[in-house]
Amino acid sequence: MIKKILLSISFLGLLLSRCGPGQVFTKGNNNRYEYVLSGHNVNDGFTHDALTIIDTKTMMVVKTIPLPRSWAKNFKRDPAGNIWIGYSGNMKKNDNLVQVYSPSGKLLKNIITGPDTDTWQILPFRGKFYLLNAASTHKESDDIIIITPGTPPIIEGIAVAPSPLWGVFVKDTLFTYHNPTWNSTRTDHSRMIPRYNPLTGQSEAWYLPEDFNAYDLSIINGQIILAKWDYWENDKKDGLYLFDPQSGVTSLVLNIADVSTILPWAPGKFYLKTIFLNLDHSSL
Numbered sequence: 001m002i003k004k005i006l007l008s009i010s011f012l013g014l015l016l017s018r019c020g021p022g023q024v025f026t027k028g029n030n031n032r033y034e035y036v037l038s039g040h041n042v043n044d045g046f047t048h049d050a051l052t053i054i055d056t057k058t059m060m061v062v063k064t065i066p067l068p069r070s071w072a073k074n075f076k077r078d079p080a081g082n083i084w085i086g087y088s089g090n091m092k093k094n095d096n097l098v099q100v101y102s103p104s105g106k107l108l109k110n111i112i113t114g115p116d117t118d119t120w121q122i123l124p125f126r127g128k129f130y131l132l133n134a135a136s137t138h139k140e141s142d143d144i145i146i147i148t149p150g151t152p153p154i155i156e157g158i159a160v161a162p163s164p165l166w167g168v169f170v171k172d173t174l175f176t177y178h179n180p181t182w183n184s185t186r187t188d189h190s191r192m193i194p195r196y197n198p199l200t201g202q203s204e205a206w207y208l209p210e211d212f213n214a215y216d217l218s219i220i221n222g223q224i225i226l227a228k229w230d231y232w233e234n235d236k237k238d239g240l241y242l243f244d245p246q247s248g249v250t251s252l253v254l255n256i257a258d259v260s261t262i263l264p265w266a267p268g269k270f271y272l273k274t275i276f277l278n279l280d281h282s283s284l
Contacts, residue, residue, distance in 0.1 A: 032057050035083060039072025046070060046090060051083065053105055065105045070095040076122065076129075078149040082108060088118070117141060120165045120182075123174070125198065130174065132164035134182045144176075144196075161194045161205055166217040172199050175224065177217040193217070193224060193243065206245040214241075218262040226250065227259045 036052040049067040054060070070087035077083055081103045089095035098111040118135035131145040142157025143164055160176065163184070167176035174196045180188040191212045194205035208214075216227035224245065229238040235257040241250045 033062065035075070037072055037075045037085065039067060039070075039085075039087075042071065042091065046072075051075075051085065051101060051105065063105050065101065065107075067099075068095075068097065070097065076124075078153075080149075086119070117145070119145070121167055123167055123169055125169050125174070130167070130198075132167050132176060134163050134165055134179075135184075136164070137162045137180050137184045137186065144174075146198075158196075160196050160203055161192055166214065168218055170219045173197050175217060175219060177214050177226065179213065193245070206243075207248055208243065209248070209250055212250060215260045216262045220262075225253075225262060227262050229258050229260065 039049045046069040051065040053062040075085045083101040087095040100108045119131040121132045123130040129147040136143040143160045146156040148154040162180045164176040189210040191208040196203040214226040224243040226241045239255040
């Protein structure tokens with residue numbers, strides 16, 4: 001059952017976007033500017049964290065806004081054109097800070113979010129943001145946080161399965177990969193892939209082989225494909241794996257060392273030589 005919750009998000013990050021109205025960012029020029037986020041250099045202590053606004057016509061930097069020294073993983077825009085940046089902390093402590101900037105780069109507000117949330121991926125769907133909360137193994141922490149932008153935004157949470165990390169929408173169905181040990185000291189060998197339909201509220205889950213640690217999830221040609229690599233194993237085991245929900249078996253279909261992300265260049269344009277499994281969405 002969906003329940004409303006307090007704004008409890010470890011980071012509300014958001015993706016490359018184009019600017020909206022404001023000062024030089026006029027309505028007529030809203031396709032001219034790009035936002036670039038720097039915030040991943042852990043080893044350097046995040047000394048170069050910044051939000052940079054670029055004029056794509058001249059390829060010149062219009063403005064650079066220094067950011068807090070914290071892991072800024074992603075960022076996106078809300079319907080008003082404001083930029084939301086969320087932080088995950090540094091080597092010494094976690095960070096529950098979310099900052100909101102205007103399209104021209106002015107800091108509008110700092111939001112301190114609640115405990116027991118650690119959002120690893122944000123997925124847009126029908127005007128809402130679906131945040132996958134890797135820390136949902138903790139009590140009173142929802143698996144998926146749903147944000148409907150507005151003033152104020154509507155915040156809801158749903159329970160699907162503990163610790164979702166990666167996900168993808170296919171039509172009206174959300175597929176997610178779950179690892180309960182990701183943000184926890186607990187020992188848990190279970191890994192699973194649920195699918196959830198936000199329109200009907202129905203869901204089901206399939207178990208993966210024990211300790212199958214994946215770093216991305218995609219649906220390609222109607223099949224569940226997982227990106228897997230392991231520091232402690234031979235590179236020959238790294239690559240893209242096909243998961244068969246009916247048998248619970250994974251099979252390596254393409255060996256790629258240290259694979260971490262899957263991005264099809266266009267719908268239907270990523271092909272693998274495998275036995276096709278067409279997932280039936282009719283039951284959801």
